[in-house]
Amino acid sequence: MDRSPGTTSSPRDRNSKRQSVTLQDIAAHAGVSRSTVSLVLRESPLVAEATRTQVQTSIKALGYVYNRGAAALRASRTFTLGVVVYDIANPFFGAMVAGIDSVLHRENYVSFLANSEDSPERQQRFLERMREHRVDALLLCPAEGTDPTLLTQLADWNMPCVQVLRHIGAPPFDYAGTDFELGVRQAVDHLVALGHRRIVFLGGEAEHSATRARHQGYHDAMHAQGLGDVLGIVRGPVTRRAGFESIQALMQETPRPTAVICHNDLMALGAMLGLQRLGLIPGEDCAIIGTDDIEEAALSLPPLTSVATHPFSIGEEAARLAMRRIANPGGAREQVILTPRLQVRHSCDPIPAPGEAPYRRYPHATLDA
Amino acid sequence: MDRSPGTTSSPRDRNSKRQSVTLQDIAAHAGVSRSTVSLVLRESPLVAEATRTQVQTSIKALGYVYNRGAAALRASRTFTLGVVVYDIANPFFGAMVAGIDSVLHRENYVSFLANSEDSPERQQRFLERMREHRVDALLLCPAEGTDPTLLTQLADWNMPCVQVLRHIGAPPFDYAGTDFELGVRQAVDHLVALGHRRIVFLGGEAEHSATRARHQGYHDAMHAQGLGDVLGIVRGPVTRRAGFESIQALMQETPRPTAVICHNDLMALGAMLGLQRLGLIPGEDCAIIGTDDIEEAALSLPPLTSVATHPFSIGEEAARLAMRRIANPGGAREQVILTPRLQVRHSCDPIPAPGEAPYRRYPHATLDA
DNA sequence: CCTCTTTTTTGGATCGATCCAAATCTATTA
DNA sequence: TAATAGATTTGGATCGATCCAAAAAAGAGG
Structure with missing residues (x-):
């Protein structure tokens, strides 16, 4: 309010000095606090209507880009999903992945895709990588010969897992597939x-x-x-x-x-x-x-x-189930079984x-x- | 050194109190500082051999899991790559993605895969998502009808881009494909x-x-x-x-x-x-x-x-080129053209x-x- | 006009790593 | 033995967001 940063801090200025626009910059521009901007971004109902529009204007004006990595660190939620299939070259999986994507897209999620080629070792390496990246959940078509204790491992890792098409281990587990x-x-x-x-x-x-x-x-x-x-x-x-x-x-x-x-x-x-x-x-x-x-x-x-x-539907159902599990980690495991035709x-x-x-x-x- | 935390802080204890093992925990366990542990993790030649092994022992003992998200925030490098193809169901892309993966794997990278289905709009939405996730670079098979200004946009975004198979815009640009x-x-x-x-x-x-x-x-x-x-x-x-x-x-x-x-x-x-x-x-x-x-x-x-x-090779070459570009963002653009047979x-x-x-x-x- | 809610906004702490300049520890040499 | 150079190690600041308890503002009621 005391200054009009829209003019004082030109884009050129920011380009040279600082890497990217942050919440702080928007807050200054809009004359509110960091926290308020954060609330606006997360579409909280707490902010007053006038404030919201003001902040949104500033966001546009400064060309702000949300930093999901930073948010993830604090909120421990990455908006990231791991997807492991065993034969990406099979058109079936092409369709299935498309189904997964269609759901993730709505939810603002993005997915790491890995191709195990039916090798449990390859699969394991991918899982470890995804663990480091702290995916919120996993969609797993278990590779042939996967040890059933993998499910226990994932549970220990605190990584929710929806099995797809194939399943290993003992119920209850989350699963999406066909009859x-x-x-x-x-x-x-x-x-x-x-x-x-x-x-x-x-x-x-x-x-x-x-x-x-x-x-x-x-x-x-x-x-x-x-x-x-x-x-x-x-x-x-x-x-x-x-x-x-x-x-x-x-x-x-x-x-x-x-x-x-x-x-x-x-x-x-x-x-x-x-x-x-x-x-x-x-x-x-x-x-x-x-x-x-x-x-x-x-x-x-x-x-x-x-x-x-119906590979596309299986993908959709699996992704939806994963979203449910993320929202409610302790909830009852579900098995979604589609009917073939x-x-x-x-x-x-x-x-x-x-x-x-x-x-x-x-x-x-x-x-x- | 003054205490033997391997016994004082049991896993059970940590599970209940804190979410995950951090650098700090390892530092305490190994009797060194946070920074030293960090150096060990990044395989810095600066640390003494004895220290390194000691720290590595502690890492194993505590079951530490690297948090790439946190590292990315500070180092502004996510070890993440965006891959956009236009027809994932085509086996050609299955092989190409496998080639990409084989390189990324060695480099400890992981990839977001998106299927544009040759729709520039879909493609654009994916790119925006990947931007929020701060991918280090992009492997792009541009969707049919992609506006050539996309390259400028990506440059503005500061997102290195290797075009694959198809290319748009004017040289110089990074590209991997076939003759x-x-x-x-x-x-x-x-x-x-x-x-x-x-x-x-x-x-x-x-x-x-x-x-x-x-x-x-x-x-x-x-x-x-x-x-x-x-x-x-x-x-x-x-x-x-x-x-x-x-x-x-x-x-x-x-x-x-x-x-x-x-x-x-x-x-x-x-x-x-x-x-x-x-x-x-x-x-x-x-x-x-x-x-x-x-x-x-x-x-x-x-x-x-x-x-x-040779889709697999194209994937490999594209990924390698991306790695080079990440290491040297300002370097001369390259075009890797494989010879068909x-x-x-x-x-x-x-x-x-x-x-x-x-x-x-x-x-x-x-x-x- | 003042008190009491209710609504809205805020700043300091925090997530878990890296960066970096400075401190410490070891050899080496005069 | 002191000075110097080189090899290691370190702590405080930082990345950019969220959390949360508390403050400020707005509205309601007497």
């Missing part, structure tokens, strides 16, 4: 309704919740359909290449399976390719169903029938009429589902 | 050597450096080969679906192109699918070359010939002998290149 068991059941039921009996599951080799649930679902559904005698599970990596290779081995068997359900879409796409390599037609010589319903699934030949697991396309169409050339059928298929 | 022009030339030359003349380029519609360079390369290479009269560039989105659709339109034309070079691999894979949908055989009815050489390229039918752009597979094999059934040829192709 994989139900997903596989949907796939099996669909195939059986189409007349298939020899249905093989191309699954993962790792022992974690997500493979277990799928295998359990397969097992139960097959039994429920009275097909307990033709169970077949192949275990291996869950990559495109693995799908490509294992289906070719599978097709050498007699009797051949007539349908294959895959752990994820990448495998399923690889499997379709493997069939083609053998001169077989996916969907006719052997039905294929994938899991995830990534974008590419609609863009294969034939378009892939897939159990949609079978997206039917053309990779398990019924056998074509005898006269019809199989290959020619694809052009009639619609790709837009 | 796309050369890449396309390699593709054209390869096709011409195989006897192709009607070579079409399936390119992007956006006006940025990466599309311009590719188009320029195509233009120059075609002219150099004396094919200036059969130029053909199709512009559109650079997605799998776009490749799928535009090649089908292209195949209606007369005379038909005999070869297509694509902006990226996703397009090329889509294009191969499009050919199949028309009942045409990729590589025989029409040759296809992609760009990037993502993992999936080796796993298509036929395996895709592609201009390898044509990875020949089977999507542009020469026309098969008359008697040979085209489709049967694929099983003989090796997928391992």
Whole structure:
């Protein structure tokens, strides 16, 4: 009030002398105290309306930039989240991360993303780094082979953790994922309704919740359909290449399976390719169903029938759960389980009429589902 | 020295009273000063060997966790990097991010990853968030349509920026990418050597450096080969679906192109699918070359010939450049341009002998290149 | 006009590290 | 042995915000 700093301290002056505009500078400019400015920034209802607008004007005028680091030090809240996935190159995770971001954005959060590549050691190093950076919470898709005591460790660290897609350790824990068991059941039921009996599951080799649930679902559904005698599970990596290779081995068997359900879409796409390599037609010589319903699934030949697991929604739910946990660290743990939906396309169409050339059928298929 | 705090201040005691172990605690435990501990942590050569080991013992004993936020406040260095990409679901970026991480890891950095989805507005919001978090530098793959003044803005913000893959604004600026022009030339030359003349380029519609360079390369290479009269560039989105659709339109034309070079691999894979949908055989009815050489390229039918752009290396180089810039903000701007390499597979094999059934040829192709 | 609430504002302490000039401790040399 | 140089160590100030108890201002009631 005694001076009009808008003119006395020119930007040039500040540039040369001091690095950045601080609360103090704004306070001086607006003729109030540091604390009041802080309250305005945090949108406290305590400040009078007139003061608020005055301060906001000064903030704009001086081009102030909030220093979250400084705030974090005092308030011990960083507005920062750690996200650990195991295969960032899988489009599923692209979509999931987008879902996470969409929620974090609203909450003014920002995320550290790390790719464990399914290595517990890599994962551990990332977690330690994130600990130093004092993330408010963690979204963790645990790497294959992660020791269940990791959860205890994180609890000791005081780092809230929401597991995503896979889970380790004993309940209760926070978790967001899909009902994989139900997903596989949907796939099996669909195939059986189409007349298939020899249905093989191309699954993962790792022992974690997500493979277990799928295998359990397969097992139960097959039994429920009275097909307990033709169970077949192949275990291996869950990559495109693995799908490509294992289906070719599978097709050498007699009797051949007539349908294959895959752990994820990448495998399923690889499997379709493997069939083609053998001169077989996916969907006719052997039905294929994938899991995830990534974008590419609609863009294969034939378009892939897939159990949609809604990665974007999973990301959103996981992030929301993390926000809830941050707001209420002691609250009851939650498990958010989304319901998958079978997206039917053309990779398990019924056998074509005898006269019809199989290959020619694809052009009639619609790709837009 | 006067007391043995390892026993006097038990962990339980600290848990209840104070939140976390600080430098002060370690100093007391080791019988030295705060400052000395700080020097040890930063691996300063100033501290005597005996002191160093003593302090390190105390650090372990007390389970100290470095608080980077606090350090950042004082030292105004956050050990944090912003990374903005425009399509996280593209496996190319998965590999690139992995390359970035591998460098950051060594340097004890951690990265905020943001996905602009090619929206300048989204990008801008992320940048503002990262500014509040005071990232030490930015790795930016500018979203399509980004205003060139963004560079000025970032300079005003005092935020070092390394552009990646695409660049906007006027030199000098820091940049890491590939010689796309050369890449396309390699593709054209390869096709011409195989006897192709009607070579079409399936390119992007956006006006940025990466599309311009590719188009320029195509233009120059075609002219150099004396094919200036059969130029053909199709512009559109650079997605799998776009490749799928535009090649089908292209195949209606007369005379038909005999070869297509694509902006990226996703397009090329889509294009191969499009050919199949028309009942045409990729590589025989029409040759296809992609760009990037993502993992999936080796796993298509036929395996895709592609201009390898080495995403992992680009990520590494970009991150290294950022580290150099952080260490020396005023230094001369650098442009790191990697050399692409044509990875020949089977999507542009020469026309098969008359008697040979085209489709049967694929099983003989090796997928391992 | 004065007292009593209620609303709004404030300054000093604090978060946990680094910076830096000065103090201390060790050798070395005259 | 004292002076000097070099190697270590140190404490106070600082980074830029929040917390919180207390002060000041505004409004209500008699």
